[in-house]
Amino acid sequence: MQGAPGLDLRGLRRSQRPPATRGLLGPRQPDRPRSCYDEGKRCAETLFFDYHRQHKVEIKVARIFNTYGPRMHHADGRVVSNFIVQALRGEPLTIFGEGSQTRSFCFVDDLVEGLMRLMATGPDVTGPINIGNPGEFTIRELAEKVLAFTGSTSRLERRPLPIDDPKQRRPDISLAREILGWTPLVPLDEGLVRTIPALRERLGELDSLTATA
16 A cells, blocks of 8 residues: 655655664655665565575675765766766756755765674674764755865756655664664765865876877
8 A cells, every 4th residue: 555645654754754764664655766766775675684584594784875985986976976076077066956955974984894893793683784974964065065175166056856855864873883883983074075086086087088089
């Protein structure tokens, strides 16, 4: 049975969602434009736990939230790399809607530490465990930080908000703290300062290759 549009499995409207916990399963409607994202992850977790129960396969399930860092691909389509590349190239930074939707960003070093701690746990720890940074920023705030740290004079360009774009996405990492003794250490400002030079160098290499082609 389908629920009303805009409701998740707990009956909460997206604008009212709490931090994402292990029990929050995403939209109810599998035919919505963004449903494939949630349904794909849900399907993978279901298969993992079925094999664990039926065949005693040892599993570890981590729910990873927005991750970024120096070795991320410059054209991976995620907001951090998009903004940095646009700023470095002097292009407008594209913001969907008002830019008031919030996201959390986890630096790759913190993510790797969390995953290593999860893999080192005993077979009784299966997860799912959220691994992400609970610090919450609006997309507009992220864009302004990128402009400041790159020294770019690019402007912000608003575009229509995609259907089903989540208003808030922030992980509840209480289980990671309790079971893994893990908490992220790298704040967003520091992470951006460490990421921008790597993407600047990557773009320079690409521009050189293009010029000599």
